[in-house]
Structure formats: structure tokens, C-alpha cells
Amino acid sequence: MKKTLTNEIKCSFLSLSQNESLARGIISSFLLPLDPDIEELADLRCAVSEAVTNCIVHAYAGTVGTITLSARAYSDRTVKISVADKGCGIDDVAKARQPLYTTLPDEDRCGMGFSIMESFSDRLTVTSRTGKGTKVTMTRKLSSPTT
């Protein structure tokens, strides 16, 4: 059976910290009609929050830029969520993804953002170019709804 796209959204907002909860609200509204498990919903809300926070505190540190959140749902219950910025970019993605690695230890960052995104999704891809921006994409297959 070929998998087909069943829904898609794309929205942009400024890198203001109050938009972290906005992003969680948007992703909840997108996921709820797909009948996710409570834990799956909570996992993906948390993963999106991490990605959006990184755009605010790292990509656009000290400035305000645009964050783009997009999500796609497929017929096989896979969802693909991307968060993209046009900020500073990451020099060494492999290093940045290591647990407890942070470039902002003085601001109470704990370096667990990527680890959380990784464990709350089936697959996490990070593409980044220094000075151009970063895009993280999280893929997760939702379990079949129990009736």
C-alpha cells in the first residue's frame, strides 16, 4: 500500500519566548485529529518545544527572526515535523547533538535538547549551514488507536 499525504501545515512566527507555547498548541491541534496516544502527543509537544527554544536562544540569540514550523501526516500514521530558522547555524552538528553538550552553560542550558528530540521521535535529522540557518526534522509513526 502506497503511503499518501493526508494533511500538511506550515506556519511562521517570530522567535519570541511566548511562542514556545504557541508552537506546542499548533502541533497539538495538528496531531489531535490523528488520535495519538497521550504519551505520543506529550513526546512530540516536548520535542517541538525543544526545537523552537533552540531557534530562540541559539539561532537568533539576542535578535528576533522568523521560525517556520511545518508538519505532515501520512496515511501510514507517520508524522513528520520540521522546525527551521535562518539564524547563525551550527558548525559541528555531530558535536551539538551529543548529550549534555551546550554552548550556553552560563544560562542554565543543560545540553539535553537534541537528546530529548531524539528519544521522543523515531528519527531526527539536523541540517545546518553556518550563517544560513538550521532545520530539524522529526519523524514518528503513531501507534494504531485503541477503540
Add this chain to the structure above:
Amino acid sequence: MENLILDFSGDTLTAVLMGDMDHHGVAGVRTQIDDAMFRLMPKILCIELSGVEFMDSSGLGLILGRYQKASDLGIEVMLSNPSPRTERLIVMTGIDKMIKIKKKEA
């Protein structure tokens, strides 16, 4: 919206966290807890987590940061009543190996 209540009784400073402990939510909370620790010099800082509705790594950073400040001041830290989800993040980060978690019946 207020997402912190501070209570000092005996030798314990209790910081009751409420609502969203994301990067937005922890911003004001951090300095309020630190100020109270410096001012009151309690023996114990208890961080009450039952009212937390959402937490991500910014909330974990808040806990770790307070633990470091408190340790410098000789103050013992404990965490109280995390939800199963909050506890999962705490365990993922290894915070449970450093800070005692106390659970009581609601």
C-alpha cells in the same frame, strides 16, 4: 501569570513551580529562587513539582542551575512530587542520581 510560590518555614525554603516550565516560564522563576536562597540561607531547598503542567530541558536546566547555586551555599536540594513525565525527563538527564526525589500522597 504567576508560576512560582515561595514558602519559608523552619529551615526549608519551598519553591512551588506551576504551569509551563519551558524557557519562557523559567525566566522569572530563576532569579526569584536565587534571591530567596541568598536572603534566607535555608538548610534545605525543596522544589515542589506537582503543579508543573509542562516541562522540557529548560526546566531541567532550572533545576540543575539551582542545585549548583545551592551546593555552593551549602544548601541541600530535594525535588518533590514530579509527574511521571517530569520524572522521566529527570531520569533521562541523570538528575535523580544527584538530587533526592521525595513523593508523598496528594
